[in-house]
Amino acid sequence: MEEAGRDRTGCENLQRALSECHQRFGPGATRDAACRHLNRALAECLVSFVCPDESEAVRTLCGSGGTRLKRSQCQQAQLSLSVCISSHQPD
16 A cells, blocks of 8 residues: 555555554454454545545435435445446456
8 A cells, every 4th residue: 555655545554553453363253343443444444545536425425314315316326436446446
């Protein structure tokens, strides 16, 4: 994630914290529970870096319940985010 000693994504601290969490806890349910919040935060950070507009749309439109129109817009935003993420995955 680093380039020339700089964190391009803004996620470096989360990656380091998750790595340290994995070192503290052996594989299994305890590690899963202890590191879950860091794993989720790192995933959200990376997705926000790769697909910033789509991520923001999902956060904005899907953050709470709402009208039928808002639910429909949320579903569309989720689909757009999924397509964006897929476009960055290797074939």
